[in-house]
Amino acid sequence: MALAAALTACTGDPEPKDGVLEVTPSSSLLDEPVRIRVTGLSPGQRVELTARMTGPDGRSWSSEATFTADGEGVVDLDRDAPESGDYAGVDGMGLIAAMAPASSTPASSADPSAAPPGDLPRYAEMPTDYPITVAVNGGSEATIRRVAVAPGVTVQDLTVAEHGVAGVLVTPSEPAGPGVLLIGGSEGGLGVGNVAMALMLAAHGYPTLAVATFNAPGLPTALRDVPIEYFASAAARLPGPVRVVGVSRGSEAALLLAARYPNLVAGTVLGAPAARINLGFPNGGYAWTFGNVPQLDIPFSAITGPVLAIAGTDDRVWPSATNANALKEQLGDRLTTLVLEGAGHDVLGVPYLGADPEAVHPVTGDPFHLGGSRQVNEQARRESWSALLSFLAAS
Numbered sequence: 001m002a003l004a005a006a007l008t009a010c011t012g013d014p015e016p017k018d019g020v021l022e023v024t025p026s027s028s029l030l031d032e033p034v035r036i037r038v039t040g041l042s043p044g045q046r047v048e049l050t051a052r053m054t055g056p057d058g059r060s061w062s063s064e065a066t067f068t069a070d071g072e073g074v075v076d077l078d079r080d081a082p083e084s085g086d087y088a089g090v091d092g093m094g095l096i097a098a099m100a101p102a103s104s105t106p107a108s109s110a111d112p113s114a115a116p117p118g119d120l121p122r123y124a125e126m127p128t129d130y131p132i133t134v135a136v137n138g139g140s141e142a143t144i145r146r147v148a149v150a151p152g153v154t155v156q157d158l159t160v161a162e163h164g165v166a167g168v169l170v171t172p173s174e175p176a177g178p179g180v181l182l183i184g185g186s187e188g189g190l191g192v193g194n195v196a197m198a199l200m201l202a203a204h205g206y207p208t209l210a211v212a213t214f215n216a217p218g219l220p221t222a223l224r225d226v227p228i229e230y231f232a233s234a235a236a237r238l239p240g241p242v243r244v245v246g247v248s249r250g251s252e253a254a255l256l257l258a259a260r261y262p263n264l265v266a267g268t269v270l271g272a273p274a275a276r277i278n279l280g281f282p283n284g285g286y287a288w289t290f291g292n293v294p295q296l297d298i299p300f301s302a303i304t305g306p307v308l309a310i311a312g313t314d315d316r317v318w319p320s321a322t323n324a325n326a327l328k329e330q331l332g333d334r335l336t337t338l339v340l341e342g343a344g345h346d347v348l349g350v351p352y353l354g355a356d357p358e359a360v361h362p363v364t365g366d367p368f369h370l371g372g373s374r375q376v377n378e379q380a381r382r383e384s385w386s387a388l389l390s391f392l393a394a395s
Contacts, residue, residue: 015045017042017045017073019047023035023036026143029146033092036092037078040073041075046066046067049066049085053099061354065087065095077092077093086098087375088375093351093352097375097378099354122157124156127148129145150203152173153170153171153202155169158237159218160217163237164233165234166211166217166219167210167212167234168190170201171202172203176204178239178242179238179240180207180208181234182197183247184212184213186223186248186363187215200350204392207239209238222283224285224287225286228253228257228261228289232260232261232264235257235265241264242265244268244269245269245348245388248317252274252298256295258307262302266305267308267391270307270308271384272311272318273310273311275330276298276326277297282363305395306391306395308387310338310388311323312371312377313340314342315372316344316369336391338383343371343376343377344370344376346370347377351385355381357372
């Protein structure tokens with residue numbers, strides 16, 4: 001991933017100056033903010049900041065925003081709101097988070113920050129970091145590193161044929177917390193968004209396994225008759241007891257795993273949660289089994305650990321905010337809810353990677369809207385990501 005920012009003076013600005021672009025720190029994790037400032041401008045000078053990058057889906061992404069320098073000739077994105085552009089309000093990372101594909105075709109994924117896996121990608125071969133080049137008026141440049149694989153972190157691709165589990169295991173050299181099992185939604189496979197979560201959790205000290213549920217080599221092509229024992233086998237590869245993070249349809253599996261294996265699961269996080277078991281996807285049938293028996297209900301009383309449910313009020317896939325309230329009735333004090341106003345279905349993920357509400361489903365090929373807006377969903381991800389890290393630290 002490469003990111004470049006260019007700064008150009010708008011026609012008619014008072015005594016236009018090139019300015020000096022400052023981007024700090026020079027190296028940061030994907031989930032950490034950077035600070036963007038421009039100094040050395042004329043007071044009141046209008047400038048346009050543009051950002052561009054090559055996304056994980058291979059497309060070019062870009063954004064732009066126009067600012068006016070203060071009396072000292074400074075533009076500071078941590079302090080200043082753009083007058084116009086692709087985002088509104090004061091947001092130091094707004095220019096980066098607002099980047100969208102140049103093509104009008106939405107990304108093919110249930111998670112718009114993820115690239116669809118036609119086959120399981122070789123994430124162990126991915127770059128450890130991505131250079132970001134920032135330029136002023138096409139002149140002076142600064143390069144920063146956005147770190148995907150933190151120092152000491154190892155990435156291992158797992159396959160059903162060799163390991164009995166399809167997924168990506170990300171392990172810090174010195175674990176500082178419990179193992180985390182990530183279960184995705186109706187996309188089934190392993191998209192960049194889920195793996196980015198695993199990479200960043202490992203960077204924070206949590207050994208993490210992002211597991212494919214279906215739609216991957218060695219697994220069913222549909223969400224149908226998926227054994228909960230499969231997830232228990234995956235969790236056994238992590239230091240336990242584990243914490244389970246289930247997103248969308250994965251929330252059903254996470255709750256069932258916590259109920260069927262209470263000694264294995266010490267905490268559960270649900271993103272855009274379900275409150276009951278739904279039919280298989282996309283062609284119906286039973287979604288989950290345990291002991292070869294279809295699972296029709298969630299035995300909530302068997303869940304002993306704490307649960308965090310995160311939902312948005314503008315979820316257009318299903319009513320996850322209502323579902324969170326229904327879960328509260330079942331789990332009582334074991335459940336903490338975080339309901340984010342105006343956010344859509346894509347409410348939990350690594351911040352600053354973009355959260356486009358429009359997508360094409362990788363299984364059905366149908367376009368659909370996840371709810372919310374790019375900016376609202378991005379803000380929700382920042383809050384939910386912080387809540388997830390706090391939950392893991394406390395549990």
